[in-house]
Amino acid sequence: MSTTNQINPPKISVITVCFNASEYIGATVSSIVEQKSISFEYLIQDGGSGDDTLNIAGALLRDVPEGVEVSVVSEEDDGVYDAMNRAVERARGEYIIFMNAGDVFYSADALSKIGEILKVKSVDVLYGRHVIYSNDYESGEVAPRPIGCLWKRMVFSHQSMFAKRSLLAEYPFKVESLSSDHTQIYEMYSNGAVFYETELCICRYLDGGLSVQHYRRSILDRLLGVLKADGIFRFRSVQVVLYYILIFFAEPTIYEIRRRRKS
Template structure:
């Protein structure tokens, strides 16, 4: 009988008391049996740790202590991972439904280094599905998928951790390196995650812009920064609740104020 892949799901968080429980429940509600859960907290002081302790008997490993940021915490989690693949479902992120891991892994045997699926973008006004691009766009300055919807071989993450010198774009740098090193990627044709566009990587501060320039080899220009800043702010306006509601009347498969209106993709 074929043995299913063991999956390590990781949540990193810091002062996320308003969001951490829904993420924990989303992970623990998965009906896939071969899964372990790791939670790395950055030393929260707002009650986040109390919520983690509430579910500690179902968490394989957790710790709360100051660290060097998101990617530092993700690397720390991988040190304790024993699964074949790792997924990062951080505070505020959700699996699409309770059957995601089963839909992707039950009865399947993968040899690919990176598996990636689809995700649902959560704007303040509602939801919009996003379908990944081909991995070759990594060399065009674009991230074709999100880490919430990816499963990366644990052995790769242990051998080559995220570069913590990058505080926002370390995942992009990492997967661009994997792609250009000849590692294999496979789309699993399933909705995997739901995540908010208001996260750290979705903001456009000068610090984020300078890191972006470093990653892509651009020369920083104030005019370029303001162009990206306006584009980022306009995106938030474009997907206000009224607009998504109106669009959902005509394209409910593409826009909706209710997440449950979206259905999983069948094989």
């Protein structure tokens, strides 16, 4: 892996996509503006909330630290992935991380630590550890699975990933898919993007997103994304299809059993 010798870390854009998220937006915004020892861009892409989401965010953004550039847009969109694509178009950082409503950085120096790594590592995607939490549960640190298993599932959380803005623009989110984050990352990986794993824990993310709420549809969308990226006639296609048939029936049941044990 090549290295760089930048004096300052590359500019990072932190993006929060939200809609009627007054219950969670405060923790997310607070976590971001409390990041220490680094300048960065913070973008909020709101879907036209009708609750107190923007009021809560606005109050917390009045006294942002010096060096933090803030931009807030509220407009109707076609869902979370459309909003994320719009935010990527607005962003000006070299790297982007999504920290959506309910997600928070693991520590106040998480962003500065990542900046120091990106200052010396020439990579397209950097990813690390995460913690999963809900109203009644919090995991320990979860390490990424081997990157070679990406055809099966997400091997790290989307909220623990820093990706080059140019790459996110080249591989935009598929608005109609419930596994668009996995499809996007798999396309990047399949086309030779350079991935780098750090042992740092980057985020705590809120469990229960769209893919969890509609588990079986998200599995089918994940399969379609892999087959499209690989090519349906690739030698591994039969293995891929058989694997996804198995998890289509087994994985939602396993997830529900684990969820009940946690609660």
